[in-house]
Amino acid sequence: MNDYLSPAAQVDLRCAILEAGGNEVFCLGRTDAAQLVTEVEILARGNRDAVPAILHSCRPGDVVIHNHPGGNLEPSDPDLEIAGRLGEVAVGFYIVDNAVETLYRVVEPFPPPAVAALNPADIVALIGPGGDVSTALSSYEDRPEQLRMACAVAEAFNRHQIALVEAGTGTGKSLAYLVPAILWAVHNRERVVVSTNTINLQEQLVGKDLPFLQRATGLDFRFELVKGRSNYLCRRRLGSATAEPGLFDGDQQLELEQLRGWAEKSADGSREDLPSLPAESLWEEVCCEADQCARAQCRFFASCFLQRARRRAAHSDLLVVNHALLMTDLALRRQTGNLTSGAILPPFSRLVLDEAHHLEDVATRFFSTQVTRFAFARILNRLRHPRKPYRGLLPRLHNLIGNQLDQNQDQLFRAYHERIEALLSAGQRLLERSIDDLEATGLQCASIVGEEPSRGDGLRRRLLPELTEATSWGEVEGRLRALVRAINSYAEQLQDLIKELRRLPEELNDKARSLTTDLRACAMRLQSLADQLLAFVGRHPGDCCWLEAVIGRVGRGEGLITRLCTAPLQVAPVLRESLFERMQTVVLTSATLTVAGSFDYLEERVGLCGVESTRRTRLQLSSPFDYARQALLAVPGDIPEPGRDGFTEAVRDLVEQVLRLTAGGSFVLFTSYSLLRRVHDELAPILRVAGRQVLYQGQASRHRLLNQFSQAPGSVLFATDSFWEGVDVPGRALEQVIIVRLPFKVPTEPILQARAEAIAAAGGDPFRSYTVPQAVIRFRQGFGRLIRQRSDRGVVLILDVRVVKKNYGKIFLRSLPEVPSLVLPQRELLEKIREFWAAPDE
Template sequence: MKTTAWLAKEYFLPDAISSIKDAIEKAMGNEIFMIGRLNDDLLVTDVDVYAMGNKTAVPAMIKEAKCGDVFIHNHPDGILEPSDADLEIASCMGSQNVGCYIINNTVEFVYPVVKVMKERLCEKLTFSELSAQFQPGGNFARHLSPYEYRKPQVEMLKSVVDAFNEDKIAVIEAGTGTGKSMAYLVPAVSWSMKNQERVVVSTHTINLQEQLMEKDIPMLRRCCGLDFKSVLVKGRNNYLCLRKVSNVRSEGGTLIEDKDRRQLNDLLAWAAKTRDGSKADLNFVPQEDAWEAIQSEADQCTRLKCPFYDECFFYIARRSAASADILVINHYLLMADLMVRKETKGYDAVAILPPFQKIIIDEAHHLEDVATANLSTTISRLRIVKLLGRLVNLKDARKGLLQYLKSKFKEVGSVHDKAIAGEITNRINTEILEARQLLYDTVQGIFEDMSQSVSNYSNYAGLQKEEMRDEECKFRVTASFTSTDLWRDVIENQFRKLSADIQKFVSLLTSLLDEMTELSKKSQEVLSSVLIDILSCKMRLKFVANEIDAFLVENEKICKWIEIKRYAGEPTIRFCAAPLSVSEDLKTCLYDHYRTILLTSATLAINKTFTFFKDSIGLQQIPERQLSELILDSPFDYQRQSILGIPTDIAEPGQPGYVAALEESILQTIEISKGRALVLFTSYSLLNDLYQRLEPRITRLGYLCLKQGAGSRHNLLEAFKKDASSVLFATDSFWEGIDVRGGALECVILTRLPFKVPTQPIIEARVEAIEKAGGDAFFQYSVPMAVIKFKQGFGRLIRSREDTGVVVVFDRRIVTKRYGRVFLQSLPDIRCIKDKRDVVFQGMRLFFGSDTASSRQGNERPSGKTTKYSLYKK
């Protein structure tokens, strides 16, 4: 070598070296251009291939690199001296702290033309400069008409700027209409552009993602003239896998069940013309089994070894994300990425997402639930049987991965390794298939036995009422339950046997895969696709066995429960586990590793404090100096735009006469508002009951009556908006995330206070834990959770300065119970009528009878937030 070189292992992690070798081999030893990502120790942890060339040159895709990345390319002749072109590019990009390495084809040596600087100073944001964009005469005012300056928006901007500059965790409640998305996007984009550092924005709902990508970010570009790259990042399972598509096309008769063929043909036709390979690009909703047959999955990916790597939709999307300034994702993807980083300790490397240090979590009131779901496990018969069904089809034993493997062995045996191929094929026929069938029979028998035994127990113990026989029953695995004969003699014994049998089968698959290493390299290349799929099944079965073992271990930090439901008269069972608290996990994987975290929502505070929110997600562990808090009221004039009605002469929920009174009260409310109403329930059963009673009566009034579940959420909302006098009965997710402006929604009816069902296992366990620690679970947990939901439901009414309307609460506990004050004090400053139904309804008639909003504005303002409005008492 003409130039002194260094050992590659001093600059690259082993996985990165392996990936580069595979890429060079795939390029037949020609030059390739890669971008490497570095960890805190400046070691290359991951690479992406961006171009392939010939023996002497390769295109340099320099725009794809970010500050702190490194260009990597190989010199096939082994001479690592940089060319003039290499030096020119290295000089240009080195000023942006992008490194440049030259390697040989065996990746033994590296010549670091330019090294990445470890320490660099961040350019801080200037609040006055950014706030000028929002001032009258600023960029937004010049480009948007009409435009209105909002003081709370600028106050939020200041808090976000401080969090970015001072590496803080900021908790901000910004009331509806604050303009919070622009208040965090402006500093996020500015920081990214100034410091060449990406910022992640995480949301809970698709609606907000669409708002950010289709409205807010384009508006920011247009108004402020900023040139930045933003990417919506989806989870891997949203993309098709070209390797799987190829296998289905060529070997579908061996792999796919006949019933799925028609839809798979539609998916294959789509795969040939799709723009981005994403499920969102489909014009139909695919069946779960059909999509699973072609979806991209991490444990079935061969990465650079895959013949379709260059065209892979997932990796194209990931490369796009790697060069983006702003990544928009959802909370589930964020948590999945954080969990991978926690396991691999790779906070500065590529995990599911490229590395980042600044995170904005919008709709943050969902973070605890999403973290809990991500850390939960479910063991079911279906989960195990589906894995075994991938190996041998459940309906047709001539199909499946093992049969596909045997067919590929015929191809291999006719050219290479005939003897070994014959031996392995014989082993599959005489040992593996038999063991797989035995395990399948064991799974069926064990779950049938446990389902019947637990069903009998739940009936005997009164856990499942007669009228609930066909509905799902859930009960916790408590210390008293684990002392029963059912637990010891049935569940524990059967689970130990099942775990052992799964492990035995996993060992057989391991030995089978080990035998493949004796095949020639050519044969292994032919078999690589099917082998990665079988390896995936093996690892997933192993995870199930580990989760079964964990379920049997006593752990006071974990809530375990059993779910049983009847299908076609037969009981089916699932075993579930979730952490009692996500505080430690969030601290370990989130708070301890990221410099700036913004947590925001319109509903975080309870009675003007963040105590409940901070306790629920572990922020109480963070030093005060690292935290900042801000509560911003909505800029809307609720005194002028709306009233809150609370009838006090209706029975409480659960008392005799409540449902009948609710029926008549809802109908009368809808008559007064002339439709235009959203009726929110806390249970599907009450929703269905009252919808059946009221739908004919509402229809006779001339109003369209809609019900959640009668169509897709999107279509239902569009129908509701289109028919301005329609009425929508809904529950659960419709309490939040819907934005209906104008005359289509002028009345929100809350049928009862949204307390969580106390019999839900995880809720029950958390309540017990608080009580055990000496706290008051009702006021510390149940009430705050209900208040957050209540605020969300209330917030459906007023969505703009032009909106007007009424919120009616048919749950008198909000004024008769001590805890009711917490609900009312958490609302904006609004006129409130707390009186008999006749008085409340008369107030509504006066409100809706006013000719204009301005005529209502002149009414006398009450002294207290929720004082009765005296005009309505005349």
């Protein structure tokens, strides 16, 4: 059997037959290069009239698999008729028994067809001058850079390469990679995945670009936005929550009822489809979770919102995902060794990574861990509600068994009663112990380094010799290892209870199945917490480990919050092994991949240096915008350096003066929220008197702030973090970007410190090869907020004089487009900016 169906495909096929009640099913099997079926999908159940639909879903090289419930695999006349029709379109046909232990090959699978290489002429015919896109788009502009990029992407598909493409703002990079990706998927019947970092770009691709290309080109392709599990409502968990009256209070109970009504009508079942978002704590109780999914065993499997989405994804030519979901998929494949069949995503080997400059950070976050008191509380409070002891998984199980067992089974009930009561008591002790142990760890570490935990940033220390060689560190480590043993012991007791539930009568066992699934998930999550604690105390040389202790909100009061954290020093090896060496084609693109014209930094950080050079191609495309006419870069040469006396006051005064020079909108971009608030608080009253709308990051959601900013002429937005990139505000709504400081990351971040030390230990210069390149890419993103279309004009004002006084400042400036630059004393600079605005737009 293993010669024809992979183990994973066998399991999926058994589940499909089981779901159909052991009746006849027709399944589609996708094959790999060796004609091994690696992926199975149900096409029809017990209905030979569905053959036309089956034929429509197949592609050459596929295999249709049909079961014979009676066990006799001899093909019937209708089977042979189906086999003949499938053979005409190069599709194989297998018959199996219900146990998927025996297989009859009616028609052998056909070798996959030869690769249909992409022709640049086809791309030009779609997006070039006079092409389909130009005909359908009234605002079409001839963009030679877009065509160059599209052809480079096509070449990467044809030659199975890894392409790095930096496409300056205005290139039209989305269409430049979507068109060849679609053509490849259509001509070769091979799925392509497009991964982005931001929701904004996903919405643009799925809501605008892809539907437009369907209309404009007439190409017959299907696409799907694939979201993470937690975005979907779980019907089983919704039913469980509804079956426990009093679990939620007041408004949340009303929201739960509204969710029930919405679930009956929704076709999508995702959180984004809701008319209004419920409380996060409620959604966590009813959303899909991998470890709480019974899959084909679930009675809601056929109507499951998540499974419907996965089936749509399996039928799609192009999938749009985010980087975090991509990391989840790759990690699962790496962990299980499952490289060819479906994991989170259906199988794929062609990938486009947009916003690829985020890849290292996303991978770092994904492979990082953090243990806090709240992690324990989230799990253990599910077993019994902290304020309503009669609520929770264990009390519900106790009540179910007590109400459903016959009176003559009193001894069996007593056995379960004692076991559940013991688990309830032990769970409470474990929660209290975890809180006490983590608090003691935070206090003891603070004592070792001679600091007191405080509010705000609090205490943050890496596990360095000053900490781990202290006399009392052994006590800290011993306490945490003992906590690990207690966690594992409790998780094993939960697993033992789950095994014991098999002794229940069959009907009662079925009723308890949903609770069993949730209990098993709690046990697995506790074991994961234990593993994370071991990773912290184990201090693997490839990890950065640190502790944070801060006074913060706990319940309705305050308390010490201790966080035990780990992060990988390098993600390059895992990205190289799991991504670049496994994929046939990878396209990495962004407006900011290079530093001073070089791709070296990106290639080093994400593991491309270890990939053979013949597979790698690089293309840097400048922006089509005329920065010499459209923009001005201004630096006050006499402003104090950041951190020096008078810097904050100079920033405040210059921002006020330069804002008076234009009636258009302005972004004032900070790297520190405390400086942002100080400057905002001092200038906001003055600016409002002058008739300006003044906004600051934190007063509303990002989306709402952008809407408010764009709709009121002359608005001023004081912002940090997410507003440096991914924001598109064309026209007079944004005419000025003020960069207060060069965007160096906080040097006290433990993972940044550890990586810098690792680079230095290897003989490198961490500041030049790591710190500066990070800041340059962020700086380029901030600069790129200004000019978004050919008719835009504007000023970028840099209030950090280090960009011209420090040697490394040249790297920042060389990384920008060719833009007129001025470095003058403040008074002269303001006059030049006034002249820029007074000059007519040519």
